[in-house]
Amino acid sequence: MLRFLLGRLGLLIPTFFGVTLVAFSFIRLLPGDPLDLLAGERGIDPERKAELMAQMGFDKPLWQQYIDYVIGIFQGDLGTSFASKKPVLDEFMTLFPATAELALCAIILAVCLGIPAGIFAAVKRGSIADQAIMGTALVGYSMPIFWWGLLLIIFFSGILQWTPVSGRISLLYFFPQVTGFMLIDSLLSGEKGAFLSAVRHLILPSIVLATIPLAVIARQTRSAMLEVLGEDYVRTARAKGLPPRSVIGLHALRNALIPVITTIGLQVGVLLAGAILTETIFSWPGIGKWLVDSIARRDYFVVQGGLLLIAGIIMLVNLIVDVLYGLINPRIRHT
């Protein structure tokens, strides 16, 4: 197991350098620079611009900027945001909990609904219920997030007024951020109604963000289950006279879950991508919107640092998935 883990960790090193290089070069390949955008229609004097570029170290050759940047990373310095003048890492730490909270709620929702729906559809293969579930999943998978989010807001917040339109918690509550997770902080604050308010604000964005992963997980679970249900050991289990619940829940599900877990791991990337749109619609103060705004501003250090941190998180989740995979299926850790 240790060798397996070390092997997986070793793979992270080239990936890490790859990500830094891609993030560093892509933002610089984009035309335009932060100073032209800052000055807008007024324009900036070329001499003044050169002076400011030098002040920020952008006059050095690119390779040197890259080396400085990588050295900075090892010293825990991801640079400073051009817009806010704050360290990139600080900004990330302030905003990431909001994205993480939303993504966690969405993935929990997607797993809790997607796996049972997939199992049900597989067991009742070909029935109307199966077709309805798979049809809905296809619709969910194809749903344009922006349109879907606005539709839910107009219906549930606008017409029915069941949920708040946007934000993380009612403006009436204002307490210090301890963990950055609003559900936890609202409980810690001890203020009456705060937790409920946070939950109400999470409902719609979680549904919107969970829609695509939910559809993917349901479809994946169904096909994995179908494959496993046709295996000999399932037939054997049935023949032993085990009740259907044990056959499906114990023998079939455990094996069917392996590809499903991989899928869930891969959905983390999808969630973070979906978070960009979901965060914009629901005015959710997370990293998705932060990155998009920074690309528009050519805030080089934020884009580089943000991408690196997100890539780091995705790599970490994939590592966890690999380890889980190994735990569930011993064949993998020995190959």
Next chain:
Amino acid sequence: MTKNYGSIAYLAKIFQNRGKIRKMLVVDFPPKKRLSLRWLGLNSFAHFNDARPLLFIKGENSLMNFQKTLKATLLGASLAVIAATGASAKTLVYCSEGSPEGFDTALYTAGTTFDASSKPLYNRLVEFKRGTTEVLPGLAESWEVSEDGLEYTFNLRKGVKFHTTSFFTPTRDFNADDVVFSFERQLKKDHPWHEYTPGTAWEYFNGMSMPDLIKEIVKVDDHTVKFVLNRPEAPMIANLAMDFASVVSAEYADKLAEAGTKEQFNQQPVGTGPFSFVGYQKDAVIRYAAHPDYWNGKEKIDNLIFAITPDAAVRLQKLKAGECHVMPYPAPADIADIRSDSNLTLMEQQGLNVGYLAYNTKVAPFDKKEVRKALNHAVNKQAILDAVFQGSGQAAKNPIPPTMWSYNDAIEDDDYNPELAKEMLAAAGVENLSMKVWAMPVQRPYNPNARRMAEVIQADFAKVGVNVEIVSYEWGEYLSRSKDVDRDGAVLLGWTGDNGDPDNFLAVLLGCDGVGGSNRAQWCNDDFEALIQKAKTVTDKAERTDLYEQAQAVFKEEAPWATIAHSVVFMPMSSKVTGYVMDPLGGHWFDGVDIAE
């Protein structure tokens, strides 16, 4: 609400310094057992359904302990702390369109940042009269300009208080040191605050050519400051009403420098403005509280909240659901819906802007004014207003908007007349002309859809036998390439006024200095230049008006641009909101605003 915030803050400070409590509460008891409270230390407020005060005491959460401490200190200091009144706190929520980059206004150039920083938090020596571009006394009660126009002496207002916040308690009133500090840090490269945080640029100050203009800033006495200029500049007073000229606290700066936390200056601001800073949760919420000792009187609303909501459709839903009271920048498609909603009021105002098509007057055949004039006759402005502005625009005939003083209404616009245009082109000897029209990739107040506008122009020009190719670049690239003197093609661009002075349009956009820069027509006309240069040096407004009117006549005759449109800006708000006045300069101000219960 608290009656004497200053003394409470002072007391809280004593408590904190002695380590007795972490946070202190100031409570009031509105009707129906709802308790709203503000605690200092975090300076926040909250609502509860029961009337039990929430008390925080360092180390333990004991009511008795707190009361003991409070009693002892109160007796000792003999200060009246908590003033309870019957009225509940009034909170106005503004669904702002984006996050501020920071709170030290002079570092930035974006209107969104100004709305959140300079407008609620700071004052300037002079202020724009709300709803106009007229300049009124602000932190300066009066001023004198020397005969030669080179010295501006400001007599400062006395007794102006800076905000007392959880992070700073001022020990003195506003004075000349603050004014000198606010400007010198931007002006002098060797000033200890010139580069106080990474990437400090002072871009507005530089963009307005202030470093060339200001020779020195002299403190005459505690309440008199003199600006000495290198050359006469009539718009100087209007410049000092702009956001970058906001006056910050020199005492607060000293305190931060001493503590080695200069970067806080941009994150926890202190000003003299109508609202003080309470807190900012990045990309989510900004909170302000009315400044109790504001020199112009305390505001009617007690709390001001910016709920950051980037999407226009979502802002409207929040407004309708009562989650906010005022929203900027509605989507044009929603205007009709907003008008029909009886719970909402829709304010509108002509923006102080102009959208134009700038020919390159240095490149043939556009160096001939006959060709430019002919093309101007080929542009169907009404079709553009219908297709691009959807009713929220007005055809432009001058390079300055009609709301600006010195607008020359006597000028006749080039009417839409394709036949005449064809004849004029033929007379100028131009046949089978092919040209490029540049379309901006972004939406701006003066041009909501440049690509669509370019398409309409393309169709109009085709009717007079001119073949148009539409080109576009990424925004930063567009701004930079369009400055090239030998640029190929006519550029769609525009301008939003900074200070309400005609010089800010005519000199910046059409002056000879702007060739190769902000003068996208690369147009340098001696008559026009002589008029605008003279207008810079004259302080008499009537005389300046006359000069600018003549300059507009020259402009129309020479046609370096096709002037296209001035846009109308809409501002939807709850009908409970009273006293809101729209700013022609595009800012959003909340002083003087009230909400009906």
